[in-house]
Amino acid sequence: MVSKAFPPTFQYFTTSGGARVYRLPLEAFPNFWAYAYLVLVGDYRVLIDCGSGNDGSSASLEAALAQVNQQSDRPFRFEDLTHILITHGHIDHFSGLVFLCERTKALVGVHELDLHTLSHHEERLAVISHRLGVFLSEAGVEAEPREQMLRMHKFTKAIYHSLPVDFTYETEGMRVGPFEMIHVPGHCPGHVAIRLNDIVFSGDHVLAGMTTHQSPEQLIPYNGLGHYLESLSSFERWAVGARVILGGHNAPIENLPGRIAAIRHHINERLQTAFEFLAEGHTIVEVAEKLYGRMGGYNALLVTEKAGAYVEYLYQRGMLEIVNLNEMEESAQPVTIRYRRSNHSASSEILVQEVKHVFV
Numbered sequence: 001m002v003s004k005a006f007p008p009t010f011q012y013f014t015t016s017g018g019a020r021v022y023r024l025p026l027e028a029f030p031n032f033w034a035y036a037y038l039v040l041v042g043d044y045r046v047l048i049d050c051g052s053g054n055d056g057s058s059a060s061l062e063a064a065l066a067q068v069n070q071q072s073d074r075p076f077r078f079e080d081l082t083h084i085l086i087t088h089g090h091i092d093h094f095s096g097l098v099f100l101c102e103r104t105k106a107l108v109g110v111h112e113l114d115l116h117t118l119s120h121h122e123e124r125l126a127v128i129s130h131r132l133g134v135f136l137s138e139a140g141v142e143a144e145p146r147e148q149m150l151r152m153h154k155f156t157k158a159i160y161h162s163l164p165v166d167f168t169y170e171t172e173g174m175r176v177g178p179f180e181m182i183h184v185p186g187h188c189p190g191h192v193a194i195r196l197n198d199i200v201f202s203g204d205h206v207l208a209g210m211t212t213h214q215s216p217e218q219l220i221p222y223n224g225l226g227h228y229l230e231s232l233s234s235f236e237r238w239a240v241g242a243r244v245i246l247g248g249h250n251a252p253i254e255n256l257p258g259r260i261a262a263i264r265h266h267i268n269e270r271l272q273t274a275f276e277f278l279a280e281g282h283t284i285v286e287v288a289e290k291l292y293g294r295m296g297g298y299n300a301l302l303v304t305e306k307a308g309a310y311v312e313y314l315y316q317r318g319m320l321e322i323v324n325l326n327e328m329e330e331s332a333q334p335v336t337i338r339y340r341r342s343n344h345s346a347s348s349e350i351l352v353q354e355v356k357h358v359f360v
C-alpha cells in the first residue's frame, strides 16, 4: 500500500483494529501538497487536518471525497463528519475550516497552545508579526527585505478568519474516542501526533525525506530546536509498535527509528557547521547564508528562521556569546546581534564533540 509517487495520490489503509483510513491529497498552495486523512472507526467519522481552504485545496478535497465514495457502498458527505482534529496551527493544516464550517457541524479540536491561532487568528498574526519584525532586525535583515518578509508573513489574513473551536485535547484527557494524542511542541507550539491502533498521524513533526521547519522560540514560545528534539524523543517512545506513520506531507514512514536517526543526524550536522562558522562573530543572516546559500522571497524568511533556531539553541546552552553587547545596552531599538563561540581556547574538534554531546 505504500507509494512514493509524486504528485501525491489518494490511498487507503486499514488499522490493526479494522478502522478504514483514507489519505486525501490536497493542493494546499500551487505545487505544494498536504495530506488530510479521513478515518472511519465505529461511530467516529473523523477528518485529521483539512488543507488550506483556498480554491485549489478545497477542489482537491472534494475530488478526494469523490474517490472515497468510489470505494464504499454508502456515499460519504462532509455533513457526515463527527470531528475535525487539527494536528497543529499551520495554515496548510487548519485553514480549510473556512471551507468546511459551512458544510459540516463536526466538532473541531486542537491543542490548547494552538487554540488562539484558530480562534483569535488576527490577534495572533499581529503579535507574531510584531515579534518577527524585532527578530529579523536582530538577525541582520535590512529594512526593505524585512518589510517584504513581514508582508509575506501576513498573507494568511486573506485566506483565514477566526473560527470557534469546540474543544482542546487537554480538556478531553488527550483522547477522543479511540484516538490518542501526544503533545510534540517544537515545529509548532500546540503540535500533536494522533494514534489509532497501529497507525500514527504525525502532522509535520516527523516527515519522510525532509527535516521539519524550525523557528526560534524567541518568536513563538514552545517553538525552538530544544523543544523539537525533546519531542522527537518522547514521540519515538510513544510511537513504539506503530506499523506506519502518516505525515502531513510526503510518503508514509515504515522505519520510524531510522527516520528519526536521520533527522537527528541532519540537525547535528547543521549545528556543527553553524558552530564552526561562529569561531568568528556573525549575524543570523550570515549563518543562514552559510547553511543554505543565498535565498530570495519566502525562502529567505524560512532560512532566517531556521538559522535563528540553530543559533538560539547554541546560545541558550552557553556555547555562544554576543560580540556587540555594548551596542545592545546603549540602544532601546532592536540592534543587529553578532554571535561568536564563547570558548575560544578549546579546539574546534573538542567543541564540535561538545555540541554532539548536548543533544544526542
Ligand SMILES: [Zn+2]
Residues within 6 Å of the ligand: 088, 090, 187, 188, 204
Ligand atoms: Zn507545519
Ligand SMILES: [Zn+2]
Residues within 6 Å of the ligand: 034, 090, 092, 093, 204, 248, 249
Ligand atoms: Zn505542513
